[in-house]
Amino acid sequence: MAGRWVEGIDAVLARDPAARSRLEVLLCYPGVHALGLHRIAHRLWRWGLKLPARMVAHLSRMLTGIEIHPAARIGRRLVIDHGDGIVIGETAEIGDDVLIYHQVTLGGTSLVGGKRHPTIGNNVILGAGAKVLGPITIGDGARVGANAVVLSDVAPGQTVVGIPARPVDRRPAGADLLLYGTPCDEGLDPGVRAIEALRAEVAALSARLAALEAERDRVVAPKG
Secondary structure (H helix, E strand, O other): OHHHHHHHHHHHHHHOOOOOOHHHHHHHOHHHHHHHHHHHHHHHHHOOOHHHHHHHHHHHHHHHOOEEOOOOEEOOOOEEEOOOOOEEOOOOEEOOOOEEEOOOEEEOOOOOOOOOOOEEOOOOEEOOOOEEEOOOEEOOOOEEOOOOEEOOOEOOOOEEEOOOOEEEOOOOOOOOOOOOOOHHHOOOOHHHHHHHHHHHHHHHHHHHHHHHHHHHHHHHOOOO
16 A cells, blocks of 8 residues: 555656645645545455544545545545545546546446446546546547536547537647646637537436436336
8 A cells, every 4th residue: 555655646747747746735735635535445445444434534535625435446546636626426437647626526327236337547637627527438548628517428539628518639739638638618709609518517417317317217117
């Protein structure tokens, strides 16, 4: 576990130019604290100590503003930058060398048990405010723009932006991804933006309705 702490701190130093030393990262970075507490909570969860695991996760949320379900599976060298408002659901899976900014949600769209949350591949970047919803897969090396709402799989190496998210052929000059503003918003009429927001809301409601109908059918299905 100590080795995970060290490599996690070094990952922050490599990705955040504001970080000046290992001691500063260890003492002052809530993402590092949240991941450390999640390792404890996840181990308790795997041992079958579900309530203590949830209590540790709840304490972590109060201390850091980052909510990670203890059952979530997280790979190595995850960097959570800023961190406030991040939500990572129960069946979410995150690969290695992922970078997540604040206000990101890895959420579910179903009330039915089983796999409900996203799977994030290796070397993925999730921009600030991105919402990745449902049991979808974000491929290795993919980029999700700030404030994007992702409702379907993203291919490896692909960049997606907007509401709902859609692929773009370009990345901003001089940067890997616009992490604090959605590239596709450039030059868009306010009316178009409103329509895009309504499209995202309709898509989310449709997914929610489908989940509720599936749950209804499961409950009322005849037995025997």
